[in-house]
Amino acid sequence: MTTSAAVAVRLEQQPREAAPFVKWVGGKGRLLSQLRPLLPLGIEHMRHVEPFVGGGALFFARRPGRALLTDINPTLVAAYAEIRDDVEGVIAALRRLAGRHSKESYYQIRERYNQSRRVSNSKRAAMFIYLNKTCFNGLHRVNRKGEFNVPVGSYKNPRILNEEGLHAASRALRHARLKCAPFDALLEDAKPGDFIYFDPPYEPVSQTASFTSYARDGFYQEDQTRLRDVYKALDRRGSKLMLSNSDVPFIRDLYKDFNIVTVAAPRAINCDATKRGKVSEVIVRNY
Ligand SMILES: C[S@@+](CC[C@H](N)C(=O)[O-])C[C@H]1O[C@@H](n2cnc3c(N)ncnc32)[C@H](O)[C@@H]1O
Numbered sequence: 623m624t625t626s627a628a629v630a631v632r633l634e635q636q637p638r639e640a641a642p643f644v645k646w647v648g649g650k651g652r653l654l655s656q657l658r659p660l661l662p663l664g665i666e667h668m669r670h671v672e673p674f675v676g677g678g679a680l681f682f683a684r685r686p687g688r689a690l691l692t693d694i695n696p697t698l699v700a701a702y703a704e705i706r707d708d709v710e711g712v713i714a715a716l717r718r719l720a721g722r723h724s725k726e727s728y729y730q731i732r733e734r735y736n737q738s739r740r741v742s743n744s745k746r747a748a749m750f751i752y753l754n755k756t757c758f759n760g761l762h763r764v765n766r767k768g769e770f771n772v773p774v775g776s777y778k779n780p781r782i783l784n785e786e787g788l789h790a791a792s793r794a795l796r797h798a799r800l801k802c803a804p805f806d807a808l809l810e811d812a813k814p815g816d817f818i819y820f821d822p823p824y825e826p827v828s829q830t831a832s833f834t835s836y837a838r839d840g841f842y843q844e845d846q847t848r849l850r851d852v853y854k855a856l857d858r859r860g861s862k863l864m865l866s867n868s869d870v871p872f873i874r875d876l877y878k879d880f881n882i883v884t885v886a887a888p889r890a891i892n893c894d895a896t897k898r899g900k901v902s903e904v905i906v907r908n909y
Pocket residue numbers: 642646647648649650651673674675676677678679680692693694695803804805806821822823824836837841
């Protein structure tokens with residue numbers, strides 16, 4: 623084989639780009655170029671751990687060989703598992719939903735998603751992705767009963783099914799362990815030498831900017847403090863830690879013993895268009 627043919631074969635074998643399969647509040651897609659230089663040396667030999675995985679922008683950009691991905695949102699974690707284990711089933715179900723998309727259909731599917739427990743895992747994952755791609759601003763909001771209650775978005779022609787993207791996500795997840803758990807469960811799972819990226823719901827910058835209801839419960843200052851305690855425990859254990867949060871005195875004070883730098887983040891999802899400018903965020907590392 624000639625050298626150029628060998629290079630072509632190698633390139634062909636490289637996994638294609640993977641990216642989040644859902645739009646997620648606080649998604650890190652637009653911060654990746656600022657996060658990459660802050661990763662620890664030797665990261666290629668470490669297990670990649672994300673206890674607030676959400677859309678998983680950093681995980682999909684890195685496609686690590688070993689990973690542990692967890693989140694408190696059960697439907698999100700179940701969708702990850704289905705994409706890893708039965709991507710064809712998810713694609714087939716999503717194709718059917720995409721083919722009949724309309725405002726009326728959105729509300730019927732939302733109703734079925736909330737009421738019916740007797741749908742297959744692949745259908746449920748497809749409904750989750752369908753709702754995410756067609757709802758208002760890609761929000762995930764649930765009422766007190768845990769029912770998804772976001773209204774339909776006003777997209778002309780939303781891209782509901784991205785087959786190649788789902789295949790790429792499935793390949794990236796092949797060696798990932800998934801778990802639905804609150805962040806403190808990490809104390810059972812984290813090992814020395816893991817790379818752990820914490821991307822929790824952010825501390826609001828002001829009272830009016832408060833949007834912390836990702837799951838059934840909000841994420842309050844007590845939770846930020848408990849998270850700091852987990853961070854300290856894992857620091858003592860010898861894991862490499864990186865954490866994102868908003869640049870506010872409360873957060874700076876919690877992590878004052880660690881290495882803090884700032885990045886300028888565009889606000890991707892904000893209901894108020896006037897608040898879509900850049901904001902300063904902190905990155906806290908223990909290395
Ligand atoms: C800022 S988002 C993460 C965004 C993600 N890095 C991305 O690129 O899309 C925060 C995530 O934390 C999860 N979460 C909220 N409270 C949690 C808790 N107590 N334990 C674990 N995960 C939690 C939410 O479900 C949400 O997916």
